[in-house]
Amino acid sequence: MNVIAPATDDSKARLDRLAGIAERLLERCQARGASQAEVSCSEETxxxxxxxxxxxxxxxATRDRGIAVTVYFGQRKGSASTADxxxxxxxxxxxxxxAIACHTEDDEAAGLADRELMATALSDGRLSEFDGWHPWAIEADQAIDLALACETAGRDMDPRIANSDGASFGSGSSLSVYANSHGFLGRERGTNHSIGCALIAGRGDAMQRxxxxSYALAAEDLxxxxxxxxxAAERAVSRLAPRQVPTGDYPVLFAAEVARSLVGHLVGAVSGGALYRKASFLVDSAGSKLFPDWFAIDELPFLARGLRSSAFDxxxxxxxxAxxxxEGVLQRYVLGSYSARKLGLQTTGNAGGVHNLQVAANAGDLDSMVRGMGRGLLVTELMGQGVNTVTGDYSRGAAGFWIENGAxxxxxxxxxxxxxxxxxxxxIEAVGTDVDPRSHIRTGSILVGRMIVAGEGDAA
Structure with a gap:
């Protein structure tokens, strides 16, 4: 990889400008009679x-910005936004x-989060940062060279690589300010960088893609x-000459890059919007045992270089x-203040989503899990949207590898x-140590002891 040079950093001055805009907008909202107001300002490159x-x-090359204003007149809410x-x-x-607020109905759950829950250590506008700011001073020609080198390395890896879907490079930065009429003003800044490649192995009807x-907040972590x-080449070639398997009930091992979707389904089902709408199979499940005794998920919002680290929501x-x-028991829901009020509960500090979920491992790496499962299916790709969050029914297309005798x-x-x-x-019987670092849901491979696998014919 080329030498990584840090970008000239004027981010704090730009954050100061956004903070000034936010404060002026709050003053204007209050001057127009709003009982509460909040402003979000962002800038992305x-x-x-x-x-x-x-x-x-x-x-x-992109440069975007946005200003969003929300006002409350009692419990009537209005929002508007601009990029100007x-x-x-x-x-x-x-x-x-x-004007919008004047034409809306009262909503008993509307309003800012409670004042006493604000991240008071940041109320003076200090920066919320967890080693997530690593701008990269890279020119377009350098980025092109990196993408071309990535694709070339894959295409040259194996003569069975017949085509390419291309390679990509991305680098971005974001600045954001959130302020409200409780006196809270918080600033955040972050960067992200990625390089990827997709290749096609085989020819004619036998092609596989x-x-x-790689994705990271700092270029040196790519x-x-x-x-x-x-x-990319190894993965494409390994999929050549696929077969089906007999329909039956088998152990299914979800590789880490797809295992996080299972945790994502859990988060969706215990999120406030689904719960107060009664659109979740986990309504009234807080305190219920859903997983084996050893299973645990922790939310860790203060991780250095965590993909979703933040001191405030x-x-x-x-x-x-938290x-x-x-010990297998669902401890709480995932709530912002609105959904919490609808449920008669208190926000969990999750307006905008969860922050760095860590799934505890009880097994080794993927190879050891394959050896231990004996016979079953290793899933490396999932297709389709066949998940019903109201009932919990799960049915998705899949591809991967058949395991026999632990190989x-x-x-x-x-x-x-x-x-x-x-x-x-x-x-769930096991969670591996092979954590995929490219997501804020940090989990290794997950082994589900028994699932229906629909292939062809009857079970062997």
């Missing part, structure tokens, strides 16, 4: 490159938000372009380290795996 078959396809920072546009945005990518390309509420699942026997595709999430959660 990015460079994205796509290449394919040794040729440049796209180069895109001229004073007349900011005035018009406040006017629009106030797969890829790999895998090398050569390693990414070669891994989208409402200014202080985040905190278990989501402990990979052959690739499989064109199959469906099915079950019910409640039953799948209770049937």
């Amino acid at each position: 990015g460079l994205n490159v796509n290449v394919r078959m040794g040729e440049v396809e796209t180069v895109e 920072l001229r004073e007349e546009s900011l005035d018009a945005t406040v006017e629009q938000a106030c 797969d890829g790999w990518y 895998e090398s372009v050569g390693a990414i390309g070669r891994r 989208a409402e200014g509420v202080a985040t905190r380290e 278990p989501l699942v402990k 990979i026997a052959y690739p499989v595709d064109g199959i469906t795996i099915a079950g019910n999430l409640r039953g799948m959660f209770s049937a």
Whole structure:
């Protein structure tokens, strides 16, 4: 990889400017009679490159910004937004938000999060940062070279690589300020960088596609372009000559990169919006045992270089380290203040989502888990949206590898795996140490002891 040079850093001055805008907007909201108000200001920059078959396809530099204003007149709410920072546009945005509030109905759950829950250590506008700011001073021609080198490494890896879906490079930064009429003002800044490659192995009807990518907040944490390309090639070639498997009930091992989707389904089912709408199979499940005794998930919002680290949520509420699942028991829901009020509960500091979930491991790496499962299915790709969060029914297309005698026997595709999430959660037998670092849901591979695998014919 080329030498990584830090970008010239004027981010604090830009954050000061956004903070000044937020404070002025709050003053204007209050001058127009709003009982409460909140303002979000953001600015994002990015460079994205796509290449394919040794040729440049796209180069895109972006610079976006946005201002969102929400006002409350009692329990009537109005919101408006703009990307125009001229004073007349900011005035018009406040006017629009106030006008909208005048035409809405009272909502008993509306309003800012409670004042005493604010992240008070940041109320003076100090920066909330957990080693997540690593700007990269890279020019477009350098980014193109990296993407081309990644694709070339993959294409040269194996003669069976016949084509390419291309390689990509991305680098971006974001600045944000959130302020409200409780006197809270918080600032955040972050960066993200990625390199990926997708390749096609085989020819004609026998072609298979797969890829790999690396994603990190700091460029030095990215895998090398050569390693990414070669891994993409290895994954594509490994899928050649797939078979189906006999329909039956088998152990299913979800590789880490797809295992996090299971945790994502849990989070969706215990999130406030689904709960107060009664659109979740886990309504009234806090305090219930959903997983085996050893299973645990913790929320860790203060991780250095964590992909979702923050000292406050989208409402200014202080985040905190807290278990989501402990000894197999669901400890709490995932709530912002609105959904919490609808449920008669208190916010959990999760307006805007969860912050760095860590799933505890009780097994070794993927290879050791494959050896231990004996016979079953290793899933490396999931397709379709066949998950019903109201009932928990789960049915998705899948591809991966068939395991016999603790070793990979052959690739499989064109199959469906099915079950019910409640039953799948209770049937988890192991979580590996092979954590995929590319997500804020940090989990290794997950072994579910028994699922329906629909392939062809009857079970062997």
